[in-house]
Amino acid sequence: MSKWFAIARRRLLLFFISGLFLALLVNACNSSSPGTNTTAASPGSSPTAVPTVVRLDYAYYNPVSLVLKEKGWLEEDLAKTNIKVEWVLSQGSNKALEFLNGSSIDFGSTSGASALIAKANGNPIKSIYVYSKPEWTALVTTANSSIQKVADLKGKKVAATRGTDPFIFLLRALDQVGLTTKDVEIVPLPHADGKAALEKGDVDAWAGLDPFMAQTEVEKGSKLFFRDPKLISQGFLNVREAFAKQYPEQVSQVLTAYEKARKWAIANPSELKQVVIKASKLTEAVATKQLEERTDISNSSIGDEQKAVISAAGDVLKKSGVIEDSVEVITVVNNLIDPQYVAKVAKS
Numbered sequence: 001m002s003k004w005f006a007i008a009r010r011r012l013l014l015f016f017i018s019g020l021f022l023a024l025l026v027n028a029c030n031s032s033s034p035g036t037n038t039t040a041a042s043p044g045s046s047p048t049a050v051p052t053v054v055r056l057d058y059a060y061y062n063p064v065s066l067v068l069k070e071k072g073w074l075e076e077d078l079a080k081t082n083i084k085v086e087w088v089l090s091q092g093s094n095k096a097l098e099f100l101n102g103s104s105i106d107f108g109s110t111s112g113a114s115a116l117i118a119k120a121n122g123n124p125i126k127s128i129y130v131y132s133k134p135e136w137t138a139l140v141t142t143a144n145s146s147i148q149k150v151a152d153l154k155g156k157k158v159a160a161t162r163g164t165d166p167f168i169f170l171l172r173a174l175d176q177v178g179l180t181t182k183d184v185e186i187v188p189l190p191h192a193d194g195k196a197a198l199e200k201g202d203v204d205a206w207a208g209l210d211p212f213m214a215q216t217e218v219e220k221g222s223k224l225f226f227r228d229p230k231l232i233s234q235g236f237l238n239v240r241e242a243f244a245k246q247y248p249e250q251v252s253q254v255l256t257a258y259e260k261a262r263k264w265a266i267a268n269p270s271e272l273k274q275v276v277i278k279a280s281k282l283t284e285a286v287a288t289k290q291l292e293e294r295t296d297i298s299n300s301s302i303g304d305e306q307k308a309v310i311s312a313a314g315d316v317l318k319k320s321g322v323i324e325d326s327v328e329v330i331t332v333v334n335n336l337i338d339p340q341y342v343a344k345v346a347k348s
Contacts, residue, residue, distance in 0.1 A: 049246075049247075050081050050082075050083055050247065050249075050250065051083060051106075051243075051246075051247055051250060052082075052083065052084065053083065053084040053085070053086055054074075054078060054083055054084070054085055054086070054106055054107075054250055054254065055085075055086045055087075055088060055104070055105040055106045055107070056068075056074075056085065056086070056087055056088070056105060056106065056107040056108075056254070057087070057088050057089065057090040057096050057099060057105050057107065057108045057109055058087050058088075058089060058090070058109075058279075059089070059090040059091075059092075059096065059109045060211050060276075060279065060280040061092075061109070061134070061136055061209060061210060061211070061235070062109040062131050062132065062235060062237075063132065063265060063272060063275070063276050063291065063295060063297070064131045064132065064258060064261050064262045064265060064297060065109055065131065065261075066275050066276055066279045066280075067261040067262075067264060067265050067272065067275050068257055068258060068260075068261040069087050069279075070275050070278070070279070071261065071264070073257045073260055073261065074253070074254065074257040077253055077256070077257060078250070078253060083250070088104065088105050090108060090109055091190055091191065091192070092161050092163075092164050092190060092191050092209070093109075093110035093111050093114035093115075093163060093164040093165060094114065094161060094162065094163040094164050096108035096109055096110050096238075097110055097114060097115070097118040097123055097125075097163065097238075100118075100123065100125055100238060100240055101118070101123045101124075101125075103240065103242075106239060106240055106243045107237060107238065107239050107254055108125075108237070108238050109131060109235060109236075109237055109238075110235075110236055110238055111164060111165030111168070111232075111233045111234070111235060111236065112127065112165075112233035112234050112235075112236045112306055112309060112310040113165055113168045113233040113310050113313045113317075114163055114164055114165055114168070114233075115127050115236050115238055115310070115336060116233075116310045116313065116314070116317075116323075116329070116332060116333060116336060117163060117168075117317060117322055117323055118163075119332050119335065119336040120323040120324070120327045120329075120332045121323065124240065124241040124242065125238040125239065125240060125241060125336070126238065126239050126241055126244055126336065126337075126338040127236040127237070127238050127302060127306070127336050127337050127338065128236075128237060128238065128239055128244070128251065128255065128302065128338050128339075128341045128342060129236070129237035129255055129258060129300055129302055129341070129342050130234050130235060130236060130237075130299060130300050130301065130302050130306065131235045131236075131237050131258065131262070131297070131300070132234065132235040132295055132296060132297045133234045133235070133296040133297075133298075133299065134210065134232070134234075134235060134294055134295045134296065135227065135229045135232060135293075135294040136165070136209055136210040136213075136232065136235075136294060136295070137165055137166040137169045137207060137208055137209055137210075137213070137232055138169075138208055138213065138224040138225075138226060138227045139153075139158075139169075139170065139173060139205055139206075139207060139208070139224070139225055139226040139227075140198060140205060140206045140207075140208040140213060140216065140217075140222050140223065140224055140225070141198070141204065141205045141206070141222065141223055141225050142198060142199070142201070142220070142222055142223070143220065143221035143222060143223060145204065145205075145223065145225075147204060147205055147225055148225060149177075149225065149226065150173045150174065150176065150177045150179070150226050151177045151179070153174070153179065153183075153184050153204070153205060154179060154183050154184065155183070155184070155185075156184055156185070156204035156205060157184070157185045157187055157202075157203040157204050157205075158170065158184050158185070158186055158187065158203060158204065158205045158206065158207065159186075159187045159188075159189045159193075159194035159197050159198060159202075159203040159205070159206040159207065160186055160187070160188065160189070160194065160206070160207040161188065161189065161190055161191050161194065161207075161209070162186075162188050164191070164209070165209070165232060165233055166191070166207035166208060166209050167207055168233070168313055168316075168317065168322075169207060169228075169231050169232060170186075170207040171316050171317070171320050171322070172231045172313060172316050173226055173228070173231065175316045175319065175320075180319075180320065181320060187202075187203050191208075191209045191212050192212055194206045194207070194208070194212075195208065195212040195213070195215070195216050198216065198222065199216060199220055199222070205225075208224070210290045210294060210295075211276075211280055211282055211286055211287070211290045214282075214286045214287075214289040214290045214294070215282065215283075215286045217289065218283070218285050218286050218289060219283075219286070231313075233306075233309050233310050233313065234306055234309060236302070236306070237255075237258065239251055239254075244338075244341075248341075251341050252341060252344055252345055255341055255342055255345045256345050256348070258300070259300060259345055262297055262300055265297055266297060266298065269291070269292075272291065273287045273288065273291055276290070276291065300342060301339065301342055301343075301346070302337055302338075302339050302342055303337065303339045306337055307333050307334070307337055310333060310336075311329055311330060311333050314327075314329030314333075315329075
């Protein structure tokens with residue numbers, strides 16, 4: 001009897017030890033969440049989680065992003081804490097916002113007005129940096145077109161990429177002469193396809209975007225029949241709110257690298273042009289027109305000036321049904337623009 005009792009006691013003890021070991025093993029595996037690393041902590045302090053990868057977009061309409069990608073400065077900095085960098089091409093603000101909303105990227109390049117629309121429609125982003133103040137859009141037609149002014153668009157086909165600054169520019173231009181989207185036929189096409197459709201005669205006009213706009217100007221003699229920089233929002237770098245909240249130090253690191261690239265671009269305009277030519281396969285004449293005539297990268301701060309610029313588009317966006325009439329534009333703008341990160345980088 002005592003012999004069987006001893007055997008049972010040993011088995012129970014082994015079962016308890018096995019369960020304890022398994023619990024410790026599971027706890028160790030779950031000690032760091034997916035997508036994070038744990039940095040070494042000093043004695044008496046708690047470990048700090050960092051992402052395993054930071055994902056950014058690059059875009060031909062954001063020359064600073066092309067410099068940063070080419071130079072690899074962000075990779076060098078983040079490698080110190082074993083963080084990798086991944087780059088994703090954005091073909092327009094609409095794609096960058098789609099990537100941000102789907103968590104495919106952490107940082108995305110858009111126009112300010114596009115970011116406003118996205119925020120109003122529930123995309124959880126913060127605008128934290130100005131990568132350029134460009135005249136990157138205008139209304140474009142062919143060299144031999146009879147279209148001379150915005151009013152001439154009535155009844156015409158106009159290519160535009162919905163949700164982007166050129167599309168919003170078109171809405172504001174139409175509104176100035178008492179027209180709406182009901183007075184024209186908008187053909188929704190990506191920017192490059194809109195350029196091609198104009199050149200082939202499939203549309204009468206196009207809400208253009210550089211560098212494609214500069215390309216058709218130089219190579220096909222296309223005309224920019226309506227220009228107004230006051231209707232153009234600036235280039236915003238946006239971050240996913242969740243990423244910024246969880247990894248504020250990495251947000252600062254990204255902006256520090258962006259600032260390094262922006263200042264390098266200002267100091268080295270010829271080299272900047274070569275970076276853009278290499279990345280986007282442009283000719284030198286096209287890159288010159290885009291960079292020297294229509295791109296201003298002298299300021300990266302974000303704040304009241306940018307709030308005023310994108311708020312001005314709010315009424316037209318409501319009138320056109322792009323954002324709901326019930327949306328309080330000022331509230332959305334204040335929730336969108338967050339200057340704390342670039343201010344911190346400027347101080348350092």
